[in-house]
Amino acid sequence: MSGILAIMNGRDFDITDPSLADQGLRRIDWALSEMPVLRSLMERFTKEKPLDGVRVSGCLHITSETANLARVLIAGGADMVLCASNPLSTQDDVAAALVEHVGVPVFARRGESTEVYYRHVVAALDHKPQITLDDGADLVSEVHKNRRELLDTIMGGTEETTTGVVRLRAMAREGALGYPVIAVNDANTKHLFDNRYGTGQSAIDGFLRATNFLIAGRVFTVAGYGWCGKGIAMRAHGLGANIIITEVEPFKALEAAMDGFRVMPLAEAVRLSDFVVAVTGDKHVIDRHHFEAMKDGCVIANSGHFDVEINVPVLREMAVSTHRPRPSVEEFRLSDGRRIRLLAEGRLVNLAAAEGHPAAVMDMSFANQALCVAHIASHHAELEKTVHPVPGEIDEEVARLKLAAMGIEIDTLTPEQETYLASWREGT
Numbered sequence: 001m002s003g004i005l006a007i008m009n010g011r012d013f014d015i016t017d018p019s020l021a022d023q024g025l026r027r028i029d030w031a032l033s034e035m036p037v038l039r040s041l042m043e044r045f046t047k048e049k050p051l052d053g054v055r056v057s058g059c060l061h062i063t064s065e066t067a068n069l070a071r072v073l074i075a076g077g078a079d080m081v082l083c084a085s086n087p088l089s090t091q092d093d094v095a096a097a098l099v100e101h102v103g104v105p106v107f108a109r110r111g112e113s114t115e116v117y118y119r120h121v122v123a124a125l126d127h128k129p130q131i132t133l134d135d136g137a138d139l140v141s142e143v144h145k146n147r148r149e150l151l152d153t154i155m156g157g158t159e160e161t162t163t164g165v166v167r168l169r170a171m172a173r174e175g176a177l178g179y180p181v182i183a184v185n186d187a188n189t190k191h192l193f194d195n196r197y198g199t200g201q202s203a204i205d206g207f208l209r210a211t212n213f214l215i216a217g218r219v220f221t222v223a224g225y226g227w228c229g230k231g232i233a234m235r236a237h238g239l240g241a242n243i244i245i246t247e248v249e250p251f252k253a254l255e256a257a258m259d260g261f262r263v264m265p266l267a268e269a270v271r272l273s274d275f276v277v278a279v280t281g282d283k284h285v286i287d288r289h290h291f292e293a294m295k296d297g298c299v300i301a302n303s304g305h306f307d308v309e310i311n312v313p314v315l316r317e318m319a320v321s322t323h324r325p326r327p328s329v330e331e332f333r334l335s336d337g338r339r340i341r342l343l344a345e346g347r348l349v350n351l352a353a354a355e356g357h358p359a360a361v362m363d364m365s366f367a368n369q370a371l372c373v374a375h376i377a378s379h380h381a382e383l384e385k386t387v388h389p390v391p392g393e394i395d396e397e398v399a400r401l402k403l404a405a406m407g408i409e410i411d412t413l414t415p416e417q418e419t420y421l422a423s424w425r426e427g428t
């Protein structure tokens with residue numbers, strides 16, 4: 001099968017191998033067993049149908065966790081299609097199961113070219129969505145650049161990741177955003193857990209699966225001490241690495257120093273490092289002068305959203321030869337004999353070389369997504385065309401549902417404490 005030719009119930013889809021559907025379904029069910037909050041929302045959405053007949057297009061990593069979000073939205077009555085939000089993160093068996101067993105047309109093939117990637121984004125928009133779900137703002141961006149006629153019928157959208165929210169805020173600042181978008185990334189129950197513990201664990205998983213190298217006793221540099229960087233540093237430290245942090249923001253640099261890590265410019269860190277990961281959302285963080293100074297054998301990877309953090313074209317230019325010792329490793333030999341090992345082509349290492357975040361953490365991110373999609377369906381008329389925070393009651397509800405699922409109870413304020421905390425009159 002090639003091109004967007006395959007048809008399901010009269011609708012197009014484009015996936016790698018439909019025969020993988022049963023394997024994909026087993027994997028989706030396995031993930032669901034770790035997603036109690038989504039399971040409870042699935043029951044609620046089945047009864048209440050908050051999305052009855054609403055057309056939804058999602059541009060998300062096609063993973064088993066995303067498949068469970070799709071199940072919840074469909075249980076709520078949505079008419080949904082999906083495309084990938086990264087050419088290397090698609091799980092082809094999950095894509096097949098979504099088509100065959102969940103009834104969602106999917107446009108995603110692992111390893112697709114950039115051209116096919118954007119063709120798939122266009123195909124997802126041909127669904128004429130009323131609500132868009134983005135991870136990196138590619139749907140929003142394509143609608144505003146090339147499909148402006150859709151602006152008349154889109155009620156709103158959601159955005160999953162930091163980089164997408166940065167892009168959307170830039171659009172809103174210029175008055176260019178044509179519909180309201182909820183920044184799911186900014187919910188406490190998203191970035192404090194998904195970005196930190198999810199990326200922390202899964203990026204290390206990517207390093208290990210790609211290289212099977214020992215991390216203990218090695219020098220491991222993390223560029224960017226935001227939520228993701230903190231998670232990766234914490235987990236690499238736990239495995240016995242000697243951590244260096246590089247930053248451009250003084251508060252974050254100070255925080256890293258007081259968390260017990262060495263902080264220095266990247267140009268110095270690369271001379272010492274066995275591993276360097278960029279996770280900043282910024283461009284060309286690892287560049288020519290870093291490659292020129294890098295220690296022989298250094299393993300480099302990106303865990304930020306776009307594949308621009310490492311200047312791979314320059315590395316390619318500098319190399320006298322390259323080879324692929326393992327599927328997710330490309331080794332570049334420089335003219336002085338030094339080797340630099342790039343993981344997963346400089347794309348998100350946790351999704352391209354491993355399986356992305358564990359389901360238990362995506363349970364919270366995607367519960368926010370599901371509740372925000374329902375919120376848009378019922379409140380879109382009141383929402384201004386700008387970037388909105390996740391409503392506080394949704395964020396808190398997700399935290400409470402997760403705590404309940406984990407069997408954790410917490411204290412509640414007494415009336416006396418409520419009065420005390422709300423007043424300024426009482427002192428010592």
Ligand SMILES: NC(=O)c1ccc[n+]([C@@H]2O[C@H](COP(=O)([O-])OP(=O)(O)OC[C@H]3O[C@@H](n4cnc5c(N)ncnc54)[C@H](O)[C@@H]3O)[C@@H](O)[C@H]2O)c1
Binds near residue numbers: 199304305
């Ligand atoms: N891999 C994943 O699965 C995953 C998950 C969530 C978010 N992300 C992506 O990871 C990136 C970071 O997300 P975050 O939530 O940690 O963002 P954040 O804003 O919390 O942190 C980014 C940090 O990078 C620093 N920074 C920027 N430019 C830098 C440079 N040149 N050198 C060193 N530090 C620099 C900033 O000062 C900031 O502290 C984004 O692209 C986001 O979309 C990836």
